[in-house]
Amino acid sequence: MTGVRDLALPLRDPADLDPVLERVGDARIVAIGEASHGTSEYYAWRAALTRRLITERGFGFVAVEGDWPDCHRVNRSVKLRPGADADPRDALDAFSRWPTWMWANDDVVAFCRWLRDVNAGRPEDERVGFYGLDVYSLWDSMHELVGWLRENEPEHAETALRALRCFEPFGEDGAEYAFASRFAPTSCEQAVVDLLRHLCEERGRRADEDDPEARFSAEQNAAVVVDAERYYRAMVRGSAESWNVRDVHMADTLDRLLAHHGTGPHPPRAVVWEHNTHIGDARATDMADAGMTNVGQLLRERHGVDDVVLVGFGGYRGGVIAGSEWGGQMQRMPVPEARPGSLEALLHEEVGRDALLVWSRDGSRPAELERRLDHRAIGVVYRPEREKWGNYVPTVLGERYDAFLYLEDTSPLQPLHLERADEHVPPLAHAV
Structure with missing residues (x-):
């Protein structure tokens, strides 16, 4: 049987994402994760895949782990609506709920400017939207x-x-x-x-x-x-109830968006951007043992595994933007080498380079994809000193995702602004 080393494909430029597009096929929903909310490479590769899904596969909107009112302002900008911001950067810079860096950063600006340019050449009813799925904006x-x-x-x-x-x-x-x-x-x-x-x-x-x-x-x-x-x-x-209320709300919002966009001749297709902890199927982690569901699980249950493709991310070492406490000022922090025995350490040892892994749910898979391994998850709060006992989610990789992008070295996002003293900090429930 082949091992994970044999499964790993080169990951150097957007053309290397061809196997993901082949894996997507006719699926209507592609949910793309991130292993932290503050790593530039995760955002850049996610945007690269999304660009190809929009231009080559006809995906009609992007739905993200952000608040509806803030993202609606971005949506109006990228769709060139009357009275909207002429530059999506202005709409993103206006984000005022902590942690603003999740969306108010250079990588998202670059993607949204690209999306506005693409939409400028399309009829109004064919323009690709940008929507928020989250629940915090009461x-x-x-x-x-x-x-x-x-x-x-x-x-x-x-x-x-x-x-x-x-x-x-x-x-x-x-x-x-x-x-x-x-x-x-x-x-x-x-x-x-x-x-x-x-x-x-x-x-x-x-x-x-x-x-x-x-x-x-x-x-x-x-x-x-x-x-x-x-x-x-x-x-x-x-309890797990608040987590479940939030993720069910995000899945419900996506379903409403699909129904809203379903008036044209072709079934709508959606790209979802959220943290791995929401995107990866909870049943392949210890989350299920705690009574928690998540967006990835709900999408597979509601739409079927053939209509949903889940894409995860992971990195071995680098840097990240995060807060040391809930509501704290953003900081550039080091991300140490992944701890021994983890998924990321295994990929470093077996592959040792940026790599793309894509597999079929029906075919045989390397044994490493069937084992439960610790998989790093960095939220908006991060303390590198806790790497020895925290910051990891036990994961069966082959069941949690359908594809995985592994990066050897990563770097922090570039935020548009520092956190402001008057910004809204949501109550602490779950730090991802």
Whole structure:
């Protein structure tokens, strides 16, 4: 039987990604991970693969682990919408939720500028979008929704204002709301559920409106508010529930985006950008033992393994941008050589160069892909000194992903700005 050394293909330039495109075939969803939120090479290779999926395979939008309101501003810019930022860099530089460097960085700017240029040569209804999947933007989404209703459906704005007033006593502080709802007999749950139901009912009566994407964005902001309220209430219980609320929300949002884009002659195809911890199937890790699901697992369950391709990343050593604590100022940190016995150490020993691994779910695979090995995962909080006992997820590589990009040496992202003193820091639940 061949070993992992025989499976490893060269990874030098975007042309070397041909085997991934062959593995994708007719699949509608390609989810591409990252082993940290602060490594330039992961972002650059992910963008290179996404460019090819858009230009060669007709993928119609990119959905990322970011907040809906922030990413909607980027979406409007890359789609050249009237009144939008002429340079996507301005939209990305406006990101204000910690950790801003996840999206406000040079690598994402380069991709979004490329996407805007591609879209400039396409009809408006064929332009590729950029959307946020995450759940943290409760107050931003509520304010966006109130503003949209005041402008478009002023007779219904009071419904949203009633929900907003429910949250006002907590000063736009998710942790304060979460702890208060734990002890109070009532919460804001019913108010936000009523708001979402109202918007869905109105959609059926206004199918002929001029800007369906603006209404879709309003509905998505309402959905964020519903699930963010659930997320914050679940967070204080200290279980896997808040993680699951968040990942189910991201999978639900992707499904809504696919349905929204499904009016053309061809089924919509989506690229998803998130951390490996969300992208890789949780059932191939110790996450499942803790009662946690994730986006990768949900995509395979909902759409089938033939329609979903999961792509992971890993690196042996280098540098990263991260915070030493939740909400802390970003720092450039060293990433030491992977610890002995880990997946990354194995690839360093057996391959020793940047490499692409692609395999079939049905065929025979090297034994190393069937073993549970520690696989490094760096979140927005990172402490290199904990490498000996933390920062790794036990993983069966061949079950967690369908393809894997391994890099010997990595370097930190280049952020657009330092963290600002007034930016919003979400309550701590899971640091990835």
